[in-house]
Amino acid sequence: MNLKAFSPFVLALALAAGCDERKEPATTPAGAETSGKTKALKAGAAAIQGEGPLNGFNIYLVGFHPMKQDPAHQMEAHHFCRQVNEDFTQCVLFDGDAAAANMTGVEYIISEKLFEALPPAERRYWHPHNGEILSGQLVAPGLPRVAEKELMKGKLNSYGKTWHTWATDQGDTIPLGEAMLAWSFNRDGEAAPGLVSRRDETLGVDTAAIRRSRQTLAPLARPQEGVDALKGKFGRPTKDIPGVVAK
Numbered sequence: 001m002n003l004k005a006f007s008p009f010v011l012a013l014a015l016a017a018g019c020d021e022r023k024e025p026a027t028t029p030a031g032a033e034t035s036g037k038t039k040a041l042k043a044g045a046a047a048i049q050g051e052g053p054l055n056g057f058n059i060y061l062v063g064f065h066p067m068k069q070d071p072a073h074q075m076e077a078h079h080f081c082r083q084v085n086e087d088f089t090q091c092v093l094f095d096g097d098a099a100a101a102n103m104t105g106v107e108y109i110i111s112e113k114l115f116e117a118l119p120p121a122e123r124r125y126w127h128p129h130n131g132e133i134l135s136g137q138l139v140a141p142g143l144p145r146v147a148e149k150e151l152m153k154g155k156l157n158s159y160g161k162t163w164h165t166w167a168t169d170q171g172d173t174i175p176l177g178e179a180m181l182a183w184s185f186n187r188d189g190e191a192a193p194g195l196v197s198r199r200d201e202t203l204g205v206d207t208a209a210i211r212r213s214r215q216t217l218a219p220l221a222r223p224q225e226g227v228d229a230l231k232g233k234f235g236r237p238t239k240d241i242p243g244v245v246a247k
Helices: 008-016 036-049 112-116 130-134 145-155 195-203 207-213 215-220
Strands: 059-067 070-085 088-094 103-110 159-164
Touching: 059 088, 059 159, 059 195, 070 103, 070 159, 070 195, 130 215, 145 207, 145 215, 195 207, 207 215
Parallel strands: none
Antiparallel strands: 059 070, 070 088, 088 103, 103 159
16 A cells, blocks of 8 residues: 555544444453453553554454365454555454454465566465455455545555464364465355355445445456466355456
8 A cells, every 4th residue: 555645634534543343352362361460561561662563553454264275264354454565565363353352363465566476386375355355345444435445456456375373263262273374255155144244234334335436446457366266165156256357
């Protein structure tokens, strides 16, 4: 996202915007209640040490990820991201946006230019983003619509490498097993029934309206690799999303 492209007014709104609704974490981590000593150490560290590299993770996105090896396992992902430069973004993933949300993974986002420089063996780890954007499923809660659309325009044709490390959606109270490589939805009908509507109700967003507003971005979308990686693996009818084309 090129913040310089925003007017000062829109930029101020974008940086100050928040979401009135809060998505609580899916599970409570195992372990004893935090002691007074630990709370004091935590408060002291926050006051003295600061946020360090976490400062700047202030781009908030919410989307969905099916696991590449198990497409039936689908997670709502709350991304808190830092735009490192014009071509590279890094995000920490949570199962909500409340203070108690659990960290469930990481995602790196690269531009089409950086993706094209990757060797073929590496590209299989990177999912395309045009389906998420043009379907309206990837949202930036709380941003004014004009700022959100500009942000998504900057992410069009990009790719993400996502590892989920904790399946809180399945009730795990600590991270178990191997990290799971996540993918993207690239056709209507791939998301499990109710997955998107539950998110919309909780966060107060309207995916259908967002999708309609983004149709003017479709002519800017170029064919992407990975669009067909999970084609036919969801066990229900699907249909193409206008503008989302396999390379």
